[in-house]
Amino acid sequence: MxxxxxxxxxxxxxxxxxxxxxxxxxxxxxxxxxxxxxxxGSAPAGVEQERLVWVxxxxxxxxxxKVLARGTHLRLTDLTGDASVxxxxxxxxxTHERLNVADTVKVQWQVYLGGGQLLLSDQGRVLASIxxxxxxxxxxxxxxxxxxxxxxxxxxxxxxxxxxAGRELFVLAGAKHGLGRRDIAPSVSFFQGVRxxxxxxxxxxxxxxxxxxxxLRLEMPTVVLLANTAHPLDPxxxxxxxxxxxxAWTGEATSPEDPLWTATPEGRRAFDNTADYLTARGxx
Numbered sequence: 545m546x547x548x549x550x551x552x553x554x555x556x557x558x559x560x561x562x563x564x565x566x567x568x569x570x571x572x573x574x575x576x577x578x579x580x581x582x583x584x585g586s587a588p589a590g591v592e593q594e595r596l597v598w599v600x601x602x603x604x605x606x607x608x609x610k611v612l613a614r615g616t617h618l619r620l621t622d623l624t625g626d627a628s629v630x631x632x633x634x635x636x637x638x639t640h641e642r643l644n645v646a647d648t649v650k651v652q653w654q655v656y657l658g659g660g661q662l663l664l665s666d667q668g669r670v671l672a673s674i675x676x677x678x679x680x681x682x683x684x685x686x687x688x689x690x691x692x693x694x695x696x697x698x699x700x701x702x703x704x705x706x707x708x709a710g711r712e713l714f715v716l717a718g719a720k721h722g723l724g725r726r727d728i729a730p731s732v733s734f735f736q737g738v739r740x741x742x743x744x745x746x747x748x749x750x751x752x753x754x755x756x757x758x759x760l761r762l763e764m765p766t767v768v769l770l771a772n773t774a775h776p777l778d779p780x781x782x783x784x785x786x787x788x789x790x791x792a793w794t795g796e797a798t799s800p801e802d803p804l805w806t807a808t809p810e811g812r813r814a815f816d817n818t819a820d821y822l823t824a825r826g827x828x
Contacts, residue, residue: 598792604785607713607771615797618760622735625754626786628775630688630710630731633671636765645730651810657682669818670763679756681737687730689776707783713771736775748777
């Protein structure tokens with residue numbers, strides 16, 4: 545026996561919602577076709593359109609995320625000169641292994657990122673390599689912004705507020721992959737340069753200008769989290785962060801024949817560690 549529902553009740557109650565849902569039986573809904581990445585936008589120069597696996601424009605004060613295969617190339621483009629993209633990387637096979645910024649800097653004897661540098665995990669393996677960089681304005685020291693800092697400076701640092709903190713956005717992005725707040729480690733940031741003075745203080749350089757790009761090659765299956773927020777050392781009074789274009793396409797991981805593999809003793813050991821790990825899992 546059907547239950548008549550008063551029009552005023554609508555779907556505000558369980559009974560009303562149930563009757564409304566059952567009334568839709570037999571309704572024809574036109575299916576929306578899936579839109580693969582290669583149909584969403586233009587590929588970077590020299591990249592075939594069908595190789596695209598991720599195309600997105602990430603606005604300032606927002607985050608995004610994706611699981612990418614080994615060998616995928618990930619290019620970030622600063623459209624206005626005001627982007628500041630913080631990046632976290634996790635081994636997609638075992639997410640307890642993640643980007644370790646301290647080891648990335650220490651093992652390579654270099655605090656300033658650029659082409660040819662490696663992004664290392666806390667297990668001494670290569671999560672990604674920087675294969676191209678037209679910006680050279682990056683930061684491995686100061687990380688992304690925090691709730692307390694943005695609240696004190698701009699009046700709001702919550703994820704959905706007017707001046708969201710990068711760490712709060714990372715928490716949302718990580719949750720999509722079963723990661724919690726305790727899993728949000730220090731990040732690297734691209735497009736807003738920092739130099740460390742002799743007294744240890746940070747000097748903000750700003751950006752290299754609109755159109756700068758950085759391209760990463762993923763050396764392991766990787767969970768990628770991106771948070772695009774105002775840099776914590778940005779001296780401008782207003783929360784300022786411009787959009788960034790994200791393009792990712794299929795490719796090959798670094799092989800022993802690549803000069804990058806043996807460019808330094810430290811890098812060779814990290815690549816050997818990576819190959820050993822992936823070979824045992826039938827990936828390399």
